[in-house]
Amino acid sequence: MAETLLAVEGVSRRFGGLLAVNGVSIAADQGRITGLIGPNGAGKTTLFGLISGFIAPNEGAIRYAGEHITRLPVHERARRGIARTFQIVQPFTGLTVRENIVVGAHLHHRSRMDARAAADVVGREVGLGGMLDRPAATLTVAGRKRLELARALATEPKLLLLDEVLAGLNPTEIREIVPVIRKLCDRGITIMMIEHVMQAVMSLSERIFVLAEGRVIAEGTPGEVAADRAVIEAYLGHGAAKKLGAQP
């Protein structure tokens, strides 16, 4: 069993009367890809907000590399190696692709020259090599997703939180970016990914947590969760598992 890099322990977050995340405990193992799936509104993105520090939990604790980080501000968590991408891409639209990535690279490179050099390496790695001088505003959806990834990578993270980086991409684009993600994992970066593209998340993840209505309803290997009754019901509705069972 690999070492645990991130442990979310009994975390809850309430928005007014809505319990968006309800006593969730999940973990990410060092150097592995962990998937986070579940129907819309299950609380996945809120959970990423809690891990990256944008949202404070009402209850529970978050441990990262053996330390409690529950109360640390966002930028401090980024400094310690937690990077995230946004489900709704957030490029710096007034800047070029390179300048966007440079902002991330500056976290560990004070000098402009070093940061630019590091940004170029990361840009090429995610397949933006030919577009570094283009305004970020001119990128396609696929390009913007890559840019999100590149900026996060430029901070040299230990834990990378990917929030639907495949959503909105066509099958060709997905086929191109999946190996990129796998390569990052091979390089030793621990990845936790929220994904709706099942084929990709099932093939990439070693362990998957399924969230529904703010709770973890299942966890295990891709094969295990795919066969789980609670998971099938969460996706297809109450009684679906039974019907599927009756008509194999």
Place this chain on the structure above:
Amino acid sequence: MKGFGTIVLVIAVLAAVPLVVHSNSALNFLVIMLLTALAGQGWNILGGYGGQYSFGHAAFFGTGAYVTAILQVRYGVNAWPGFALGTAAGALVGAVIGALTFRAGLRGSYFALVTLAFAEVLRILASVAPITGAGVGTLVKLDLHASALQFESRAAFYWVILALVAASLVIAHAIERSRFGAWLIAVRENEDAARALGVDAFKVKLGAMTISAAITAAAGCFYVQYFLFVDSGIAYGTRMSIEALLTPIIGGAGTVFGPLVGALVVKALGEGATFVAGDAPGLNLIVYGCVLVLVIAFAPRGLIGLFSWRRAPAGKREAAHG
């Protein structure tokens, strides 16, 4: 094209002007233009690069002016250290207002309104407090010696303000090329995305506000040395706040030369209007208004922005991919 070389070239050309132009009214015009450019450069650091639109930069201009004047008049401090202390006091006021507003998480129009309120509070305080001379204002003694930072010739004053503008251009240029600048621009573009990349947005904004306030305060200090008089309306009035934000917006916010270009255009048009229509009260405000409308309609990222893709306006950017 843009870079340190351009700054040296522009300053060299401007420095040569008094060798050719001897008219006192022309030099006076240029001094006031450069003074406005300096105050505008202060605003530009925070507003142009950092996207924090202050409507109260008079708070810093006025603090610089009053501190310089009061130290000289009431405490017998020499004008040179008085100038430095005035600038430092402006920076301090900037840091305090910044700490309060940014800690409270004020953004956009809320930040603008609160900075305006701070400037107004200072104006009212200055108009009643005995130490500022209350409604009468503070008059600095005429002493036309370089040791008192006063000069007989307009040209000398011109070179002093030009040196200050040169310093402000170098500061803006240095910020543009530094890590601090990259983070500041990132905060302007998208604060949450910047934080996710490890940017301490509070610290970056506070730093920008302090530098910004110091530069605008230096303009206030110079104002006192040049006109030898300050009262609450001059120091903390909204006119200064508006000029400080108008010049970079017209010239090109978030560019090194934006405030200088903007100040030149705004002041030249103001003078031109006075020349054509006589000295009607409020005329220059009408001119400013018209220029602002034209710039926002046709060159939303300022005159310098007409020559660069980068200056595409936020609104149009959204529309382009919205």
